[in-house]
Amino acid sequence: MRLAIISDIHANLEALNAVLDDISRQRIDETVCLGDIVGYGANPNECAVLAKKHCVLTILGNHDAAALGILSTQNFNIPARIAIEWTSEQLDETTKTFLKNLPLKETRHDISFVHATPYEPDMWHYISSLEEAAYNFQFFKSDFCFIGHTHTPLIIVVNAEKELYIHQAPGLDYRAMPGARFLVNVGSVGQPRDRDAKACYGILDAEEKSFVCRRVRYEVEKTQTKMKKIQMPEFLIARLSEGR
Ligand code: ZN
Numbered sequence: 001m002r003l004a005i006i007s008d009i010h011a012n013l014e015a016l017n018a019v020l021d022d023i024s025r026q027r028i029d030e031t032v033c034l035g036d037i038v039g040y041g042a043n044p045n046e047c048a049v050l051a052k053k054h055c056v057l058t059i060l061g062n063h064d065a066a067a068l069g070i071l072s073t074q075n076f077n078i079p080a081r082i083a084i085e086w087t088s089e090q091l092d093e094t095t096k097t098f099l100k101n102l103p104l105k106e107t108r109h110d111i112s113f114v115h116a117t118p119y120e121p122d123m124w125h126y127i128s129s130l131e132e133a134a135y136n137f138q139f140f141k142s143d144f145c146f147i148g149h150t151h152t153p154l155i156i157v158v159n160a161e162k163e164l165y166i167h168q169a170p171g172l173d174y175r176a177m178p179g180a181r182f183l184v185n186v187g188s189v190g191q192p193r194d195r196d197a198k199a200c201y202g203i204l205d206a207e208e209k210s211f212v213c214r215r216v217r218y219e220v221e222k223t224q225t226k227m228k229k230i231q232m233p234e235f236l237i238a239r240l241s242e243g244r
Pocket of ligand 1: 008010036061063149150151
């Protein structure tokens with residue numbers, strides 16, 4: 001079983017199409033989306049249609065919840081709030097119904113999927129230290145848990161000796177040792193923030209217990225032109241060129 005895991009599309013249709021095209025060439029059995037389909041970009045409804053069509057499972061993200069009006073934007077920064085206001089007005093009934101029914105956390109094929117953290121998925125915490133990661137390992141039973149939310153790809157491993165470490169390798173290539181468990185952030189399709197502007201997603205080979213992060217070029221300028229047209233804040237447009 002080979003799974004593609006995508007996250008944080010953020011209404012970036014060009015990035016999503018490029019990623020789906022790449023997935024179609026990778027012998028993938030199933031695709032899972034970890035949420036934040038909307039917010040920031042110009043094509044929220046189009047991205048929701050594609051997520052629904054291509055993903056066997058989609059998880060709710062905080063921007064999806066905010067666009068639906070079920071999460072307050074008081075903890076969002078100003079550009080994010082402006083984007084959510086615009087997005088809320090654009091969502092059609094089909095998208096609203098789709099987003100409203102998404103789960104916060106799900107297990108499939110004995111693999112856990114959540115947007116923010118396994119600990120409190122509805123509190124939208126960020127895992128930004130090894131201590132926070134260590135704490136979160138108690139809140140999933142599977143060997144693998146996939147998350148998004150920070151837009152930065154990362155693998156945190158607990159080995160059979162219960163040692164915790166960050167796995168670093170070009171492309172985050174990883175093959176699990178027996179007895180290891182891991183927490184993987186698959187990065188972001190539509191707004192990468194790890195200084196690489198290319199769209200990012202992950203592939204898990206469940207039998208091999210191996211994971212790889214893929215980077216995909218897309219037409220960034222086309223996305224930016226659309227965002228200018230709908231008057232998205234300049235900061236949100238500029239960051240896509242640099243992946244920051
Ligand atoms: Zn996000």
